[in-house]
Amino acid sequence: MSSPVDVDLVLVGGGGAASLVLAALGRKKLGGVRVAVVDPVLKRGQDRTWAFWGPPGTALDPLLSAAWDDVDVVTPAGRRVLSLQPLRYAMLRSAPLYELAARTEAVRVTAAAGSVTDDGERVVVAGEDGTPLVRASWALDSRPRPPRRAGRTNWLQHFRGWWLEADRPVFDAGRAVLMDFRTPQPARGVSFGYVLPVSDRFALVEYTEFSPARLASPAYDRALRGYCDLLGLNVAEMRVREVEDGVIPMTDGPFEPRPSPRVIRLGTAGGATRPSTGFTFSAMLRQADQIAGALAAGQPPVPAPPYPARHLWMDAVQLRALDRGLVDGVAFFDRLFDRNPASLVLRFLDGTTSVAEDLRLMSSTPLLPMMRAAAGDAIARLR
Structure with missing residues (x-):
């Protein structure tokens, strides 16, 4: 039996969260930090797309497939063009x-x-057969896992997207569609389409639902065909180059970011997924930079919590209001963007707004239904 590899830091799982950490470590040029990655698959190629917002001029800019200063939010009542400045909406593909x-x-x-075993001084990562693989001072574990306890509200962000290619210009490459709520709405939940154009002939067109359960596979294709019809796209004259599917938890169940002193969980497993929307990338990026910065300063690689506690409470209330039918999902999001600058709403979804800004956002929501949801949440926490 070979001895385990000895390193300073081991990444358990090699997906998006781990790749962002590795990229951040590379930017810091931490030659003295020994790193290992444990994953059954060497990640390469195109297996997912991340869309996120933030200021331009970051280290990821050279990797982006596209970026937009303006986005559309569409409802049956009309189209709203939102200027995101000083932010922008960006697309990063995995490759x-x-x-x-x-x-x-x-x-x-x-x-x-x-197993990942922490004795307080070192962490040992073993294979599925129990064979020790890596011994490290710190472990960053991004493998999927459920929350520490079941949430009071448990929804999913689930979606399917088609990468569509046309022989003639059919997309507006200068503007993305952030949310298009003209899609048929589920009995319990919210649905929307969106369009992320790389050029006027190539774009990701996606159908997304926030709801308690996934659909059967043919239902996603029917929804996408229906959304393409709404957009005036003749799919029969286009090529579906790639298909992307995904399921992301939206739950107020708490995730355990640090199960033991030297083991840190990243990604959804560490609470990086925003409960009210399923958005994850910005929190992963923020934590990756914090980890690399801490190691460069000779500090433990422990990132800050992905979101303030008050935001998690606000998300729990919003999820409850949607789940119990206290608010109409389309009207809720439309009102949020109508009464606030788009950059403020997006910064809230990233978890970077101040208390004063949070109060402003709360005052723009339907107060009576949200107060009922807050009261119900408080009672549920006492049980």
């Missing part, structure tokens, strides 16, 4: 991120991780 992460020096252990 360039995986390639950048691969340039950071690390030991790649191509195996499925089993």
Whole structure:
């Protein structure tokens, strides 16, 4: 039996969260930090797309497929064009991120991780058969796992997208569609389409639902065909180059970000997914930079919580209001964008707004239904 690899930091799982950490470590040029990655698959190629907002001029800019200063939010009542400045909406595909992460020096252990054991001084990552694979000072574990306890409200963000290619210009490459609520709405939940154009002939067109359960596979295709009809796209004359599917939890159940002193969980497992929307990327990016900065300063690689506690409470109330039918989902989001600057709403979804800004946002929501949801949430917490 071979001895485990000895390193300073082990990444358990090599997906988006780990790749962002590796890219951040590479930017810091931390030659003295020994790193290992444990994953059964060497991540490469195109397997997902992240869309996120933030200021331009970041280290990820050279990797972006597209970025937009303006986006559309569409309801049956009309189209609203939102200026995001000083932010912008950006698209990052997985292949360039995986390639950048691969340039950071690390030991790649191509195996499925089993147990992660922390004795307070070192962490041992073993394979599924119990064989020790890596021994490290710190472990960053991004493998999916459920919350520490079940939430009071448990929804999903679930979606399917088609990468559509046309022989003639059919997309507006200068503007993305952030949310288009003209899609048929589920009996319990919210649905919307969106369009992320890379050029006037190539775009990701996606159908998304916030609801308690997934659809059967053919239902996503029917929804996408219906949305393409709304957009005036003749899919029969286009090519579906790629298909993307995903399911992301939207729950007020608490995730455990630090199950033991030297084990840190990242991504959804560490609470990086925003409960009210399922958005995750910005929190992962923020934590990756914090981890690299801490290591560069000789500090433990422990990031700050992904969201303030008050935002998690606000999300729990919003989820409850949607789930119990206290508010109409389309009207809720439309009102939020109508009564606030788009950049403020997006910064709230990223968890970076101040208390004063949060109060402004809360005052723009339907107060009586949200107060009922807050009261119900408070009673549920006492049970």
